[in-house]
Amino acid sequence: MTTRIAINGMGRIGRLLFRRLMKDPDIRIVAVNDLMDGANCAYLLRHDSIYGNSPLRLDFKEGALHGAGTPIPYLQEPDPAKLPWNDLGVDLVLECTGRFTTRQKAEQHLAAGAGRVLLSTTGSDDVPLYIYGHNQQGLRAADTLLSPGGCMTNCATNLIAIMEGLGIESVQIHMVHSYTSRQELVDGPNADFRRGRAAAESIIPVPIDLDHALLRLFPHLQGRVASVSTRVPVANGALGDFTFLMKEETSAAAVNAHLRAAANSMHEGIVGYTEEPLVSLDVKGDPHSALVDGTLTSAAGRLVKLFAFFDNEYGYTSRVIDWIRYWRLL
Numbered sequence: 115m116t117t118r119i120a121i122n123g124m125g126r127i128g129r130l131l132f133r134r135l136m137k138d139p140d141i142r143i144v145a146v147n148d149l150m151d152g153a154n155c156a157y158l159l160r161h162d163s164i165y166g167n168s169p170l171r172l173d174f175k176e177g178a179l180h181g182a183g184t185p186i187p188y189l190q191e192p193d194p195a196k197l198p199w200n201d202l203g204v205d206l207v208l209e210c211t212g213r214f215t216t217r218q219k220a221e222q223h224l225a226a227g228a229g230r231v232l233l234s235t236t237g238s239d240d241v242p243l244y245i246y247g248h249n250q251q252g253l254r255a256a257d258t259l260l261s262p263g264g265c266m267t268n269c270a271t272n273l274i275a276i277m278e279g280l281g282i283e284s285v286q287i288h289m290v291h292s293y294t295s296r297q298e299l300v301d302g303p304n305a306d307f308r309r310g311r312a313a314a315e316s317i318i319p320v321p322i323d324l325d326h327a328l329l330r331l332f333p334h335l336q337g338r339v340a341s342v343s344t345r346v347p348v349a350n351g352a353l354g355d356f357t358f359l360m361k362e363e364t365s366a367a368a369v370n371a372h373l374r375a376a377a378n379s380m381h382e383g384i385v386g387y388t389e390e391p392l393v394s395l396d397v398k399g400d401p402h403s404a405l406v407d408g409t410l411t412s413a414a415g416r417l418v419k420l421f422a423f424f425d426n427e428y429g430y431t432s433r434v435i436d437w438i439r440y441w442r443l444l
C-alpha cells in the first residue's frame with residue numbers, strides 16, 4: 115500500500131526528504147508546502163550545495179512541481195489548519211518547518227485532514243518522543259503525532275543507551291555542529307546574541323534543549339546529564355564529544371569493544387564504528403545517527419571520552435525514513 119505524504123517546510127530537511135522519498139516506490143509525495151516561491155523551491159531541489167545536483171529535473175509551473183511523474187502540487191499556505199490535506203488524502207505530514215512543534219500546533223495538520231504527523235525535531239513535552247533504534251516499540255498504531263527527536267538527540271540517545279551497558283554515573287556532552295539557517299551569515303540582531311554573529315567566522319556556542327530531551331528518555335539520569343553545543347564554520351556535519359563518568363574504571367579497548375559489538379548487533383545501521391582517521395566531510399551522506407571514531411576513545415580511571423560523527427541532515431533524514439517505514443506497517 116502506498117503511503118501518501120505531504121511535506122510542510124521545504125528547507126534543508128524537507129528538501130532532502132523530498133529527494134530521498136521520490137525514489138521510494140512505496141511512497142507518493144502528494145503535495146509540498148512552503149512560503150518560498152515555487153520556482154525557487156524547484157531550483158533548490160535541482161541544485162544543492164551539500165549533496166550536489168539532483169537527477170530529478172524539476173520545474174515549477176501552474177502551482178506544481180513537474181518533472182518527476184505526476185505533477186506535485188506546490189502550496190504556499192502559512193497556516194497548517196488551511197492546508198487541503200483532506201482533499202489530497204494525506205496519510206502522513208512531515209512537519210519540517212520547525213515552527214509547529216507543540217501538540218496544539220502540530221495537530222492542526224490532523225484537523226486539516228491528515229492521518230498522522232511526524233515532526234522533524236524534538237517537540238514540546240506533550241508530543242510523544244521516541245528514538246529510532248532505542249525505543250521505537252513504544253509507538254502505537256493509534257498514535258497520530260510523533261517526535262523522532264533532533265539529530266543531536268538521536269546521536270546521544272543511542273550512545274548513552276549503549277554506554278549504560280557498561281554502567282555510567284553521569285555524562286557531559288559537547289555537540290560540535292555545522293551552522294544552520296537559524297544563524298546569521300553576517301553579524302545581525304538576534305534574540306540569542308551569539309546566534310546573530312557571522313556563522314562562517316566563529317565557533318559559536320548556542321543554547322540547545324538536548325538535556326531536556328535526554329531526561330525525557332532517561333529519567334533516571336536526572337541531575338547527571340549536561341550538554342553544550344557550538345556551531346562551527348562548516349555547512350554540514352557534526353561531531354558529538356561525550357565524557358562519561360563510569361561506575362567502574364575501564365579502558366579505551368574495553369569501551370571500543372563494547373561499542374563495536376553494539377554497532378554490529380542491536381544498533382546496526384543506526385550506530386556505526388570506525389577506526390578510519392575521518393574528518394567531518396567524510397561522513398557527508400552517511401546514514402548513521404552516530405559514527406563512533408574508535409581512534410579517539412580514551413579512558414582515565416572512571417572517566418571515558420568518546421567521539422561520534424554524524425551527518426546532521428543525511429543521518430537524521432535516514433531515521434525519519436526509518437520511522438515512515440516502521441509506522442506504516444504498525
Ligand SMILES: NC(=O)c1ccc[n+]([C@@H]2O[C@H](COP(=O)([O-])OP(=O)(O)OC[C@H]3O[C@@H](n4cnc5c(N)ncnc54)[C@H](O)[C@@H]3O)[C@@H](O)[C@H]2O)c1
Nearest residue numbers: 123124125126127148149192210211212234235265295426
Ligand atoms: N538542519 C539540520 O541539520 C536539522 C537536523 C535535524 C532536525 N532539524 C530540524 O528540522 C526543522 C527544520 O530545519 P531546517 O534546517 O530544514 O530549516 P530550514 O530553515 O532550512 O527550513 C525551514 C523551511 O520552513 C519554511 N517555513 C517557515 N514557515 C513556514 C510555514 N508557516 N509554512 C510552510 N513553510 C514554512 C521555510 O521557508 C523554510 O524553507 C527544525 O526544527 C530543525 O531543528 C534540522
